[in-house]
Amino acid sequence: MKKISLIDIGSNTIRLVIFEYTEAHGLREERNIKTPARLAQYIDNQGVMTEEGIDALLKILHSFKQISDKYDIEEIYPVATAAIRQSENRNDIIQRVKDELDLDVKIISGDQEATFGYEAAVHTISYYDAVTIDIGGGSTELTFYEDKNLIYKKSLPFGVVTLKSMFFNDREHNDKKAIKEVKKFVAEQFKKVNWLPGRNVPILAIGGSARNIARIHQSLISYPIAGVHGYTMTRDNLQTVYKLLKSTDVDDLDSVDGLSKDRADLIMPASIVFNTLFDVVEATEFKFSRKGLREGLAMSIISRDYPTAFNKYRVFDDSIKQLTNDFNIDETDANKRTEIVDRLYHQLERFDILNLSRETKMIMKQAAGIYYLGDFIDRDASSQHTYYLISNSNINGISHRDRVKLALIASFKNKTLLDFYAKETGWFDDEELDEIQSLGSLVKFANALNISNTGIVDSLRLSQTDEGYELIIKYNGDPIAEEYYALRQKKHFEKIIGQKLWIEFTES
Missing domain, CATH: 3.30.420.150 (Exopolyphosphatase. Domain 2)
Known part of the structure; x- marks a missing residue:
């Protein structure tokens, strides 16, 4: 874990942000405090910041330093932008801060x-x-x-x-x-x-x-x-x-x-x-x-100790990983559920039952990983908590519309609740809701096939028969829980295929 205090000395406001970085949860704000300063208005016609402006700056920095000390933070980074950068007496201002508060203000260029x-x-x-x-x-x-x-x-x-x-x-x-x-x-x-x-x-x-x-x-x-x-x-x-x-x-x-x-x-x-x-x-x-x-400056500072902490090509994936850790979702369970839903999708794709865009498939798989994260709050109302937590969480690398789609899939319990949640935004037409229902059903069925969190499913294959479809599931271990829950959730899978489904568990 690394914790830093960053003080942004802007022309309009001065803000203290205490950042904490861990590999599990990424970069997070622990405290974010701002105060209006309007330092730009204290620069006179000669381009010099007045004594009144410097006093206002010192007073705010003193307060922010005290707050940082209460959090036992040794690394304090005060950075100054345009107001001080453009002041003719900027060197004197920096020295005053050093002498009176023992803070090293860094002026960053445009x-x-x-x-x-x-x-x-x-x-x-x-x-x-x-x-x-x-x-x-x-x-x-x-x-x-x-x-x-x-x-x-x-x-x-x-x-x-x-x-x-x-x-x-x-x-x-x-x-x-x-x-x-x-x-x-x-x-x-x-x-x-x-x-x-x-x-x-x-x-x-x-x-x-x-x-x-x-x-x-x-x-x-x-x-x-x-x-x-x-x-x-x-x-x-x-x-x-x-x-x-x-x-x-x-x-x-x-x-x-x-x-x-x-x-x-x-x-x-x-x-x-x-x-x-x-x-x-x-x-x-x-x-x-x-x-x-x-945030950009904090990333730069933290990357000195953790060179691989931030990946600009894995924005959505990393955000979901952090969400998973925030709600204590078991990684092994999440990975197995994601693997099963991916295999189920490919079986359906073989028969041209489901054909998803790359983006929608990615959302479905991520939804499988965070399925029913609302269990963290209350298992009896898990679906409701899951929907509202995800739809209102700050998830990087995804549009607000796709964030709600992710929430609808990850919280899927039945069509009634799906329609109830979807009414909140009204963003999806009937055709889109049908697809979301199918993906939610698939995730729910995948969860049933690993309900014991023992990873017993080894492989599965869907085949067509004269009377419908048969799903053969090969397993290692004891499938008693998975057999029971798969039969309970079979109706959701049948809704997707539009026909009867027979499930057979076979030892691998």
Whole structure:
């Protein structure tokens, strides 16, 4: 286990995150505490951070150091971005922090900031090609990656705090002239980045402003599941949020669901930036990553001791593995159940009964591994707990829609409950629900064939007869429990094949 304390000294907020890494559970947040600082507003016309700003910084860092000490954390990493990076007296600020708090603040460059954001996104989102944007208080970082490899990066010297200062000073957040000026300025800045226009790829948005935009939209549509990581918006969705903000009087901004009070006066510049970028990139969609600079930096630090800790090509698999460990699912049982469901599927595929896409087959197999993880909470209500835990968990490398599909398969008990759960989102038509029911039935039957967790099933083969189908199961050990449960669950398998099924257990 490795535990570190990371302090992100941004232009708008300062945040303490205590990270814990274990091989079983991966990288996890133990504590996440933020406080608004607005350091960018303390930089005077000569580019010098005032004494008031430095005092505010020292006070917050002192508090965060005390919190870290209470957790017995020796490795504290304070990192500073645009506000201090752009201050003419940055060396004096760093020295003051060292002298008064014995903390070594590292100023990271715009390029480093962009790289850490990319690393976090590529390790938690499954896309192989994308443009990333991380808009902070005083700078905006952009990257383009292809085949999960970083190709371009750029740091632009403006953020939501500086945009507000430049264009909205003494103006309302929805002032028409200010909005027009911001749009023109931001479009010009983006078009100067010659690798950005017309990329025609998804945009991955990082940071607090992006999360607020996502939460506002989720509130508008009464989004049925939790979390903004992996949440996707279209251009029309972005425009809807922008129009809402533009039409809302400043006194009514507090009533906008999903909008943080700390960002109410900064959200309009952020909305303009995102809408403008979407048009410049000619993006296919706008997706949000809850992971950014801090996670990318934490991965970099932890990788020094654990070089193989993070794999950008196994995002979904690793996330499921961590979920399995979180709920104490027996690895041997999960692997055997996954093996059986895969064999059953291939038998059905031979007779052209089931033909799944590669992606759906992967979801089915992962669902088999975490089948009924709700047992961890209450065995009598295992299906219900399984559905709500998975559908509302932050699972990396998978869309929200596929996450709900995974939950429906892993929680399958009967058609009545399936229909009840599916109504929550209303995302699947009858044909899709029929397929989900088949896959849930297959997983449930696979679970019956290893109900004793003794791994007795050696092989199985499905054959067609004049009266239906016969499933011959070869076993090693004592199959008494598996025989009983397989017969109980046989009706689910018969639903898939549409005919009668005879099961024969034969010693291998």
